[in-house]
Structures are given as structure tokens and as C-alpha cells.
Amino acid sequence: MNIVDLSVQVGPLNFRNPILLASGTVGYGNEMSEFLDLNKIGGIVTKSLSLKPRKGNPPQRIVETPSGMLNAIGLANVGVEVFLKEKIPFLKKYDVPLICNIAASTIEEYVECTKILTEEEAISAFEINVSCPNVKEGGLQFGNDISAVGKITEKVKSVTRKPVIVKLSPNVSYISEFAKIVKQEGGDAISAINTLVGTAFDINTRKPKIKNVTGGLSGPAIKPVALAKVLEIKQKVDIPIIGIGGIMNWKDIIEFMIAGSSAIQIGTLNFINPAAPIEMLQSLESYCMKNKIEKISQLTGSYQI
Amino acid sequence: MLVIEALVDKVIELDNQIFLLKIHCPEIANSIKPGQFLNVRVSENIYPLLRRPFSICNVEGDYFYLMFNVFGEGTKILASKKYGDSIDILGPLGNGFNYIGDYDTAVIVAGGLGAAPFPYLIKKIEKGKNIISFIGGKTYREVITHEMKNISIATDDGSLGFKGNVVELLNEHLELLKKNKIKIFACGPNSMLRALKEFCLINNFECEVSTESAMACGFGICQGCPIESTKNQDKYLLVCKDGPVFNVRDIII
Structure with a gap:
């Protein structure tokens, strides 16, 4: 029996522990399952799905930067139909909450995707991606527009009874303003943050190192920014937060929870050590025992400022 | 894995x-x-x-x-x-070379560090098959012959062996290549693989190439290493999972 209760609640959602795997870093689960037992994970967020399959951006899509990486994948994905037909059956074999991330080019497309996916009972919740920096239409065009974020939240909520989490962009002056409108329009939680817009040049050719010119920066380089954004939302808006941004070890998870996260997502680390999420569970438990914390959820927003 | x-x-x-x-x-x-x-x-x-x-x-x-x-x-x-x-x-x-098959001569084509996968391939190719190696580099400094067999060399500047690129060198040996039932195994920069693909299509040679790409995970989740497919242009192949070795006819280099 576990002495420490690692389970957490994010709005109406219950997770057996605070560790979720972030969209775009876990595919549709099958590759990751070779490295870890998905049944032990708090939850899985799928690669962004769009109504129709997307080919994604041409290479080069990825480049490493100091303590981070830039990516411009361009939401390459199989589309809603193939996902339901070919990818969900594998995920159904596991007892793990499945959150579908949806990315779209128009408000109508968000609604259409949600309508189709909400019928699938294996899906526990939706994460609405209004913050992909790497596509021409949609993405940050929505992520930077408060009224668009509000409208997407409202419209998506109107076609599903399942919890709706909105994944916000850090590339704005006040992320809490966006969190406020999500709450106002009935959104259940916030995922923060998506990647930061960045670029890198080759000094010999003077060309950008990725074909899309700019990409999304992730990895430990962005952790302090992510923590500040989580804190800002926590201090200004009463809405559950899933913290994301450069988590590399169990201490980072504790830090994100102290700053205000109810749960967290692991992203870039999955590329480097796909078994890491499981390895961290034991350490989280030890930390709680040492600090006489019965329920890990007590850490959420426990900052001493 | x-x-x-x-x-x-x-x-x-x-x-x-x-x-x-x-x-x-x-x-x-x-x-x-x-x-x-x-x-x-x-x-x-x-x-x-x-x-x-x-x-x-x-x-x-x-x-x-x-x-x-x-x-x-x-x-x-x-x-x-x-x-x-x-x-x-x-x-x-990833997927390795299909070196077991109906050919009598393995033709290794390597450019620069593209020599890396061949010592093991050469060791594994069954006895009885011939192995010949064509190795290219910009200058003699980039030519890597480590554990290669029956070597011919090409350098862009002519500082070692044939002056020109390695595909031009293959062309010099075209008669010999055509006399045998060959299969080409290649690895090197994209410019070399592109020229080699054209050479193989013209001469109807079997050819597998090992490709290279920036990537993060190596097992299919980051989607960072796309390569254009000749069969389905609506979808990229991934170098890490679908490759890194491809039949040269299946990819657009």
C-alpha cells in the first residue's frame, strides 16, 4: 500500500499521479509502451489531431540549442478518422486517462473534431491547442487573440460534456488574461506552457537552422519562464493548471506544483529518457514522506512568497 | 529497443x-x-x-x-x-541493410563519414559474394577506408585516387559493374546519394542507402526526421523508424 497519496484532481479529472505525458512527445502511445508501463502514468495527451491528416513541415524540423531544442514539426498527424480507426484500439488496452489534443485552422474545425471525438468513450478529456507556433493558419494566430481563445473555448464546450483543457501560449504579455477568458467561457483547466518562439542561424550559410525559420523552444531552457507563467495564472485566476516546460527530474515536478500546478506534463524528456516518468514516481513519494506530506496535491500552490 | x-x-x-x-x-x-x-x-x-x-x-x-x-x-x-x-x-x-539476397557482388559506396556502417555490413555479407568498395571524400583527408575491401578511391580535388566524385568513379567502372549481378549499399552526403540514385535508375542497379537526419528521439515520437516518399507524397516517411536504410527508389533525396 502506498503511504503517500500521489493522486491528483484537475477540475473534474482524476489522475493516479501528477505525471502526464505531453502532446507531441508520446505519439499515440505505442512507441512509448516499449519503455514504460503506461498503466502507471497519470495520463497521456495525444499528438495534436486535426480533422484531416496533416503532412507537417519539410525538413529540417529540429535543432538543438543550449539546454533546449527548437522544433517546427507543423502538426504532422494522422487526422481524426485514422486516429479513431487505427490508433485508439492500442490505447484502449491500457487503463490510463487519455486526453486528446486538438489543433485546427478554424474555429469550425475545432468544433468538428471535438464533435467526432467526444463520441469515443475511451477519451477522458480534450486539450485544445491554441498555441502551436509552427503553422501558418490557426496556431498562434488564435493563441495571441483573447477573443478567439474565448470563442474556441465556448464553442468546444458546447459540443462536449467532457472536460476541456486549453493549452496556452507563453508568447503573450499576460497569460493570466487568457486563462481568465478560458474560465469565463467554461473551460475546465489550463495547460501552461506551450513552446516559446525561437530561431537559430548557421553562421556559415547565414540560413536559419530550421526550414520554417522559427520553431518552438522546449526543454530545460524554458523551465523558469514556464514556472513564472504558472505562478501568474495561479495568482490571478481560480482555475486548475497543468504545468509544462522543461521538466527533467522529480524536483522539477515539485517546483511546478509549488508554483501552482495541480498536475504536470513531461515533454522533451520523453525523447531523451522515455523511461524517466516512471523512475520519478518513487522519488516523489520519498520527498512527500520526508516532508510529511500525506497527499501530493497539498503541494499545489503552496509557495511561500 | x-x-x-x-x-x-x-x-x-x-x-x-x-x-x-x-x-x-x-x-x-x-x-x-x-x-x-x-x-x-x-x-x-x-x-x-x-x-x-x-x-x-x-x-x-x-x-x-x-x-x-x-x-x-x-x-x-x-x-x-x-x-x-x-x-x-x-x-x-531503425531498419538495417537487406544484405541477404540474390546478388553476387556487393558494391559499397561511401562518402566521408558515410563509411561508418560498412565494416559490420562487410563482416555479415555471406561468404561467396564479392565485395568491392568505392570511397569518396572532398580531399584525401576525408577518405575513410577503415576495414573496407577491394577499395577504389575518388577525391574532389584529386589529392588521392580518381579526381572527381565517387559516382563518377562508379561510372568509370560501369562495364565491370554490369558484368556482375550487383547490389549497391551506400551512405554519404545527400548530394552523393542524389547522384547515385540517378546512376542506379539509369543503369537499373539495385541500391539501398543509409540516410541521415537531425532527430530528437530516434524511435518515432518526435516526428523530427521526415523524408519524402516516392510512393505517397501526402505523407513523409521517418528516417528513424522507416529507415535509416531505404531502397533508393522509395525516397526523394
């Missing part, structure tokens, strides 16, 4: 700043195939952050070899590894 802590046996410096890293790891050595690769975490630190992909260079008992040159931070750290250091390996990854 596994993540494993292996032990470094030694780092061997060949000529021209090319290094071989010898690693003790029975799990990998006993399961990896020529043309597959490994994604290596060079340090525990967060800089460099990502793993580095290397093709398997050779296998000897419970040991395997990786070949590299010092290019950036990651390879600088690799070159400084010593006996007993531990090293974090993810693999074996």
Missing part, C-alpha cells in the same frame, strides 16, 4: 581525426543488425541535451564500435571517454 547503461572500453583514434568508440554491451552487440543505429546520450547534463544518433560500425563478441568525428560539443565529450566510463545507449533503432 532498450535504454541501457553500457561501459566504454576504449576510444581509438584512426587517421584524420576519426574516432572509434568501443563499448561493452552484450544486449546490443548480440541483437543489432548492419545499418541499424543507436541514440547515445553523451552526458548526464542538460547540455548537450539530446542524444546523438550513430550507425553501428562494427560488432566483436560482446563489444560494438561507433565511428565519429569531432564536430560539436557532443562528439568532443565522446572523444574524451575512457575505459570504465558508463554511457547511456538507446537502441537498436
